[in-house]
Each structure stands twice: as structure tokens, then as C-alpha cells.
Amino acid sequence: MNNRKETIESVIGHQFTGHYKIPIEKFFQCAISVDCVILGYHEQAIKLLVIERGANPHLGQMALPGDLVYPNEDVRLSAYRVLKDLTGIEGVTMEQTKTYGEVDRHPIGRVVTVGFYALINADIYEPLASSWADNVYWVDIRSLPDLAFDHNKIVVDAFKMLQESARNHPIGFELLPNKFTLGEMQALYEAIFNTKYDKANFRKRILSMGFLKDLKEMQTDVPHRPARLFSFDMEAYETLLAEGTTFGL
Amino acid sequence: MNNRKETIESVIGHQFTGHYKIPIEKFFQCAISVDCVILGYHEQAIKLLVIERGANPHLGQMALPGDLVYPNEDVRLSAYRVLKDLTGIEGVTMEQTKTYGEVDRHPIGRVVTVGFYALINADIYEPLASSWADNVYWVDIRSLPDLAFDHNKIVVDAFKMLQESARNHPIGFELLPNKFTLGEMQALYEAIFNTKYDKANFRKRILSMGFLKDLKEMQTDVPHRPARLFSFDMEAYETLLAEGTTFGL
DNA sequence: ACAAAAGTGTTATCGCTACACCCATGT
DNA sequence: ACATGGGTGTAGCGATAACACTTTTGT
Numbered sequence: 001m002n003n004r005k006e007t008i009e010s011v012i013g014h015q016f017t018g019h020y021k022i023p024i025e026k027f028f029q030c031a032i033s034v035d036c037v038i039l040g041y042h043e044q045a046i047k048l049l050v051i052e053r054g055a056n057p058h059l060g061q062m063a064l065p066g067d068l069v070y071p072n073e074d075v076r077l078s079a080y081r082v083l084k085d086l087t088g089i090e091g092v093t094m095e096q097t098k099t100y101g102e103v104d105r106h107p108i109g110r111v112v113t114v115g116f117y118a119l120i121n122a123d124i125y126e127p128l129a130s131s132w133a134d135n136v137y138w139v140d141i142r143s144l145p146d147l148a149f150d151h152n153k154i155v156v157d158a159f160k161m162l163q164e165s166a167r168n169h170p171i172g173f174e175l176l177p178n179k180f181t182l183g184e185m186q187a188l189y190e191a192i193f194n195t196k197y198d199k200a201n202f203r204k205r206i207l208s209m210g211f212l213k214d215l216k217e218m219q220t221d222v223p224h225r226p227a228r229l230f231s232f233d234m235e236a237y238e239t240l241l242a243e244g245t246t247f248g249l
Numbered sequence: 250m251n252n253r254k255e256t257i258e259s260v261i262g263h264q265f266t267g268h269y270k271i272p273i274e275k276f277f278q279c280a281i282s283v284d285c286v287i288l289g290y291h292e293q294a295i296k297l298l299v300i301e302r303g304a305n306p307h308l309g310q311m312a313l314p315g316d317l318v319y320p321n322e323d324v325r326l327s328a329y330r331v332l333k334d335l336t337g338i339e340g341v342t343m344e345q346t347k348t349y350g351e352v353d354r355h356p357i358g359r360v361v362t363v364g365f366y367a368l369i370n371a372d373i374y375e376p377l378a379s380s381w382a383d384n385v386y387w388v389d390i391r392s393l394p395d396l397a398f399d400h401n402k403i404v405v406d407a408f409k410m411l412q413e414s415a416r417n418h419p420i421g422f423e424l425l426p427n428k429f430t431l432g433e434m435q436a437l438y439e440a441i442f443n444t445k446y447d448k449a450n451f452r453k454r455i456l457s458m459g460f461l462k463d464l465k466e467m468q469t470d471v472p473h474r475p476a477r478l479f480s481f482d483m484e485a486y487e488t489l490l491a492e493g494t495t496f497g498l
Numbered sequence: 499a500c501a502a503a504a505g506t507g508t509t510a511t512c513g514c515t516a517c518a519c520c521c522a523t524g525t
Numbered sequence: 526a527c528a529t530g531g532g533t534g535t536a537g538c539g540a541t542a543a544c545a546c547t548t549t550t551g552t
Contacts, residue, residue, distance in 0.1 A: 020317075024357075027280040027317045032350065032361050068269075068276045075350025075361060099348040099363050101281065101324025108273075112281050112324060112361070114348050168416070183530070200533070201515065208513095224530040225522035432503070449506070450542060457540095473503040474549035 033106075033113040034079040035066030035151065036094065037158035038087075040122030040138060041175035046191050047122060047138040048155060050147065051086055057107050058148035062139070064155070066113065079116040087136050089125050092174075094118040097158045105150050113149075117158040119174035166192050170211060170247050173232035179215060181227035182206065209247060211237040282355075282362040283328040284315030284400065285343065286407035287336075289371030289387060290424035295440050296371060296387040297404060299396065300335055306356050307397035311388070313404070315362065328365040336385050338374050343367040346407045354399050362398075366407040368423035415441050419460060419496050422481040428464060430476035431455065458496060460486040 020027075038049035050062045065086040069078040076096070084090045097115035105111065122138060139145060141159060144152060165171055172188050186202045206212065213233035219226040269276075287298035299311045314335040318327040325345070333339045346364035354360065371387060388394060390408060393401060414420055421437050435451045455461065462482035468475040 022319075026320050028358055029277050029320060030279045030281050030318075031276040032279050032281075069279075069350070071271075071275050071278060071359065072352055074352055075348065078350075096347055098345055099324065101318070101327075101363065103321055103323055109277055110320065112363075114350065114361075164413075164417070168413070181531085198515070198517085199531085200517085203532075205514085219523095219531095221524085222530085223524040224528080225532080227531055430504085447542065447544085448504085449544085452505075454541085468504095468550095470551085471503085472551040473501080474505080476504055 030110045030112060032069040032075060032078075033066055033111050034069060034075060034082055035064040035113050035115050035154055036079055036083045037064060037097065037115060037117035037155055038083070038089070038092075039117065039119050039141070039159070039162065039175070040125075041119075041172075041188055041191065042122040042138060044187055044191060046141040046159075046175075048141050048144065049087065049089075050137055050139055050145075052135040052137070053148060061148045062137075062145045063148035064151045065136075066151075068111070075114055076116075079114070089120070092118045092120050092125070095161075097154070097161055100150060100154065102150070113154075115154050115158060117161065119162070119171065121175060121177055123177055163192060168247060170209065170232075170237065179217065179229040179231055181219060181229060183227055185230075210240060279359040279361055281318040281324060281327075282315055282360050283318060283324060283331055284313040284362050284364050284403055285328055285332045286313060286346065286364060286366035286404055287332070287338070287341075288366065288368050288390070288408075288411065288424070289374075290368075290421075290437055290440065291371040291387060293436055293440060295390040295408075295424075297390050297393065298336065298338075299386055299388055299394070301384040301386070302397060310397045311386075311394045312397035313400045314385075315400075317360070324363055325365075328363070338369070341367045341369050341374070344410075346403070346410055349399055349403065351399070362403075364403050364407060366410065368411070368420065370424060370426055372426055412441060417496060419458065419481075419486065428466065428478040428480055430468060430478060432476055434479075459489060 036049075040047045040049065049065065051065050053059055053061055053063050065083055067078075067082045067086070069075055073081070076094075079094055080090070083092075083094070094116040095118070097117050099112060099114045101112045103110065105113070141155075144155060146152070147155070162171070166189070172185065172192070175188060176184060182203050183199075185206065186197055186199065189202075190196055211233050212230045213236070215229045215231055217229040219229065285298075289296045289298065298314065300314050302308055302310055302312050314332055316327075316331045316335070318324055322330070325343075328343055329339070332341075332343070343365040344367070346366050348361060348363045350361045352359065354362070390404075393404060395401070396404070411420070415438070421434065421441070424437060425433060431452050432448075434455065435446055435448065438451075439445055460482050461479045462485070464478045464480055466478040468478065
């Protein structure tokens, strides 16, 4: 089933290649890769997960976790495989961002890369280095280092998608711990949009949306009045979505 | 520069391939294709541009305009080339949608396809058949035929992106004639979101956004009171954008 | 005269903004 | 006592929704 020559000749015949000016085989010389933009929230800032490359090209340089897709591997599944292999992270959900198909973007040949991104709680997932990646780091999104290949562009595009997404969906739960305070949530949104919100109005807006569950628990050991703890009420959220509710900003 | 073997051995050496369990050559056996979701607005309905395939596989079936990307061709530029070759359409701006990388999505081998979409004014662009495509048609988005490959899924994904986009941007000018009435514009938005809007309120909202230019012209030969004609004031729009104005719904 | 769609004005309500104020905790 | 962030109430403004009404054309 993976013998391309046989497939072309026996199943399709010559009709398929009729309009091409070069042999059909020439088209089948590309590679596919995946690159993962993993964003976390830690210490009041949005962080990006990068690896230090343990292989050429760009040996030693910072890069997104990414690798070539195996010949018989689904592209989406490949992204999960690569992320786990390079950083140990699994169990997150990634969304596709964009695909980068410039001819000379990769030095070893024609490699088209598909971007994926995910938001994770930086406290829960402790990324680990692998033999492949010499090291794994969180870096502040506001001061990115020079990344390998066109990875800086990939990150910028993904971050724009995060902002767009955050405008219409109650994102951010993925970035927060399971139990969080409204203050933490507000700080997160302020980091995403690089603005300040009025405390009273922010709480009213968020609470009125109805997908926060009051855990009836309080912070402890804080040098100020303890804050109430909340969690994301997935059930309530699904119900609201089904009713067609929309979540602006 | 396109000799992959030479590149691997002379420029990179063996370091790159170190961690792979199969020869690096096996990775470079994929093909890339592009598929174009072209949406137009005609007779109160959103229409999709489809071709009747003039080649195998799926000879004779309806499909999106799409084709394989040439070995040394930029993926984005390929989409424009393919659209022009198959339908004669040029001069539009396409955006990337998603990429489809399931292993068995194409019968002749591993073909990963990148989706693009554009909105065009169906009255201006008269699509033409080519030797490749036996015919080109507009079909109503609400009653799509069975398309070749996974093209139905690609269309659905692209249409969702159109809706998301229309929620935050004054889309629709691309879909309307240069001169249009507010009634036409309202009908378009009602088609996109499949709802009804109050006439008075719709006009107030749209006009207050400030990017419509009153052409001081009127409809003629209509069996009712002639409507005022408007056009999109690109200049005003850019100014508003620069000021950070946002355009909700 | 009538149908059909353009176009306008009014009111009541909702949501948001700004801002002022009080509360509970650790040092 | 005070610094720090949590938490609440309200008054005013502006946008929106609902609806009724007038206008201008072709038939």
C-alpha cells in the first residue's frame, strides 16, 4: 500500500499524469515536518517551550520542538509523537496553526512544516530533555531568542492565533492551575492582551459568563486577604456553548 | 541546490540523521498539493467554486480546484498558479486554512494538502474551464455535492473560518459588487450567519462603523423605492484599524 | 391603489465603565 | 499600624433591540 510506483501504474494508469510536464515521481520528493508551539503561563508572563537542538542543522541553537514526519505517519499524530519524544509532554491537545512551504526554508531539502500549538499549565508539565534535544527551556514570549529555521515567524503567527482565540473563547483555563483565583486569571488575560483591566468589571464579566465553579476554598499563607478559589466548570461551559452563547473578550 | 543527496552528505554530514531509525531518504517521498476554497455570493446565497475533474483519480467528480505543488515551487504561490490554471481566476488574495495530512487521503501516494481560501465577487470573475478541469461551476454552499478526496471536510473547515473572520472583520466587501446597497449587505450577512437582522439596527450599526462611502447614487429600475449605493472606503477603514478600532459582528 | 423594499425615529433596557469604598491577612 | 491585594456597590453613559412609521418606486 505504500508502494507508490505500483499504485500509479496498476490502479490509476496513465490518465493521472496526463497534464504534467515532468514525471510524476518528481513530485514525490518532499518531506513533511511538524513544529510545536507550546505556550505556558508562569510568573506573570507567557512562556514558550524551546529545545536546544542536539542535531544538525542548527546544532545547539534554540528551536521549537519539531521533527520530520515518518513516511506512514499521520501529520497530527506525528506532532504528538514528536512533542513527547523531545520534551516528555503528553496528554495535551494541540491545534493546527499554519503551514510553511517556502522552497528554501530548510537546508537539507524540500521540507514543508505544519505548525501546531497548545496551551499548558507550566506547573504541571515538567518538560524533560531527551537524547535528541539537549535541553528544554521556558522562555519569555516577550524576549524570544533567535530560533532555528523560520521558527520565530511560526511563533509569532501562533501567538496571534492565541489572541484571536482568546477573544472569542474562554481560553486560559489550560494555562492556569486547576484551582485559581480571579486575580490570577485577570493577570493572565492582561499578559495575553498586554493591557490592564478594571478589577471590579473584570470579575463581573467573567463571573456572569457562568462557567466558573466556586470551590468554596480560600488561599492560605498569602500576605493579604485570602482569595476565593475557582475552577473551570467544563459541564456548564458545554451547556452554554450548546445554547449558542458567545464569549466576547 | 535541489540535489538532496549531495546536500545531505556534503553540507550536513551524518549528524543530522543520527537519531532516525530509517534512512533519511525515506522521509523525502511525500508530495504536497494545494486546494482552493473559493467562495462567492450570488443570488442571496454563498456559493462555492468547484471543478469537474478531467483526470484521475476521481475523473468526472466535482472537486476543489487543486493540484500538486511543483518541486521548486513555493506552496502559497502554487495555490495562485493552480487557481489560475484551472479556473482563469487571478488577482485575488487567498489565505491559508488548514493542512490535511492523513496517510491515506490520496490514492496515489502520500500527498499532504494545504488549503487556501478566498472570497470573490461572483459577478466580476467569470471562471473558465481549462483542459485540466472539464468544467467549472458555482454550487450553493448549503447543498454541496459529494466532492472528491476529503474536499467536503476542507470546505466545511474553511467556511467556519469565514464565519470566525466575519465576526471580527468587515468582511463581505470582497463578496459584494463595488457598488452595493445596505439591503444587499444585510442579506449577505444573513446568509453567512444564517440569521435575520432588524433592518433599522443593522444600518445604524454598519453606518456607525464609518467605513462605508456614500456614493450619492441610486439604484434604477427596481420595482420599489431605489436604494442608496455605497462602496467600501478602504482608506477610512485603514485609518480606523490603525487607531485600534475593533469591528464586532 | 398596491406591493415591496428603502429609510427613519422613539423608547426601554442592558451592559459596560469609572470610581469609590470596605475587607482580611501577614509583617 | 500599614501595605497588599481581595471583593462590592453604584451612578451614568452608550450601545442595542423592538417596533412603528414614513417614503419612493414599478405595476
